[in-house]
Amino acid sequence: MPLALQEYEFERQFNEDEAIRWMQENWKKSFLFCSLYAACIIGGRHLMKQREKFELRKPLVLWSLTLAVFSIFGAVRTGSYMMHILLTKGLQHSVCDQSFYNGPVSKFWAYAFVLSKAPELGDTLFIVLRKQRLIFLHWYHHITVLLYSWYSYKDMVAGGGWFMTMNYLVHALMYSYYAARAAGFRVSRRLAMFITLTQISQMVVGCVVNYLVYSWMQRGAGCPSHVHNIVWSSLMYLSYFLLFLHFFYEASHTRRRRGWRSWSWGRIPWLTGDA
Template sequence: MLEVSVPSIDRPFGVYLWPLFDAAWEKVMGYPAHDFDFVPGKTPMSTVREVVAALVTYYIVIFGGRAIMKNFSPLKLNFFFQVHNVLLTLLSLGLLLLLVEQILPIIVRHGVFYSICSHGAWTQPIVTLYYLNYLTKYIELIDTVFLFLKKKPLNFLHYYHHGATALLCYSQLVGHTSVSYVPIVLNLTVHVLMYWYYFLSARGIRVWWKEWVTRTQIIQFVLDLGFVYFASYTYFAFHYFPSLPNKGSCAGEEFAALFGCGLLTSYLFLFIAFYAATYKKAGKKVANRKVSNGSIAIDPKFTSEDLKSLKVNGESTGAKVAANSPRSRKV
């Protein structure tokens, strides 16, 4: 039943979402969500062999598909692309709200350190949501399928990030890292924004915050690394270098901590490089286009000395300079 109340620590949205999710899970799976248990080797997509097979298939499909599409015209898949992005927007939003509902009480009652480093923060409902989030990473691989079917370029960051993220989520699930909720919650937040932008773009709607999609991804990785580095540092310092200052041990397997730190670090550098190459380069192209068209706009606040420093005139460039004067209005 839907019970609405005043927002509280246990019901931050005024509605207790977990029972609704539990009932929906039972209708689909035949058993309640609170009975779910992630067991490597028994749960679907819970073994290294399954993960590797899925990712190898992914790369064969996208590179093989791109080669095949060279002989065909781009497919018009705008409707299906819109549906895909709306579904991922809603799925990301739903998982985000459910995770916030589970994690907020832990943070408020036990503190941030407990939430990222205690085995007590690795609860059954949270693991269930982690597992669903992990499965969505395979659904997101369809993003790349749309790209090669529409004959769009496949850049390294795109297919590296998609494949590696599925592997990252798997490693944290089997590694029982309590700090996982930080990257997952931030990633879901970014994906709500990102997939909604893709949907609007497919609808032909231009938005002013396009650049902020990449910016939020970079901010996400900076925050991720702050928490993950801290959790990893205090674990290794406590166990191997006790003379160093630390906060004690931290929940999670060592391989998961090291893999998470390495992969998230690579994401940060790659996304910064992508941002610089995409938006800075685009800015230069706009500036060059204005010059080539012969319409250079000069800020009215510029002084005559500023204009001289630009070394731009009609004889040397063939361009007309617009200044804040009667002559410029005539031009």
């Protein structure tokens, strides 16, 4: 096994059977988390109406940096694993095989990924307390990703390795960008444009992977999934694609109308890192 795929002790000791069993028994709790999340948004915005906004610069830096470091490690570990499988066993195996959920290196990061979607809801807390604009894409994405990730992990569906690896990579870029801006560093807004383009690309690749899973599943090629999972996943990715594309268009339109210095690329639709 290449050096990049050597296991750390905590990865080796991780009990994926227990993790999968826990998710099979408790995945519906994701609905509870989403309900509490929605209630906190409504209640928080109501409470902040008559209050001064909070600055929260230092907590925002710490929050973004923590998620950035986590995502970077996740992207490196899962990316190394997926590239190893792709290069040694081919595309179909990388898409269809369930070893991502219980294999070396990746099994810990697969579970860490789905669990991380619950604390990531805290992104919105900064927007509410800082009285910044909360767009539909932000909270819609948080809710649907949490629900779909927990639901799919319990069934170890095909394609999960690519879905999680792509998301780790995008979040590594995104949260690093936010941490830098919240800390007061001058970061080129072209980087924000690039990150949004990677988010759009992620949705396209997600739809392609779903097509491959469905195609190989219909041929009896051992691609474990369910038609309803593929349908919901494809609709989710398509909705993200359209929403991110709309965001990209709006930001580009603002640039053309007001010029470079007024361009709103500082606000990728998660945290507003331009603290």
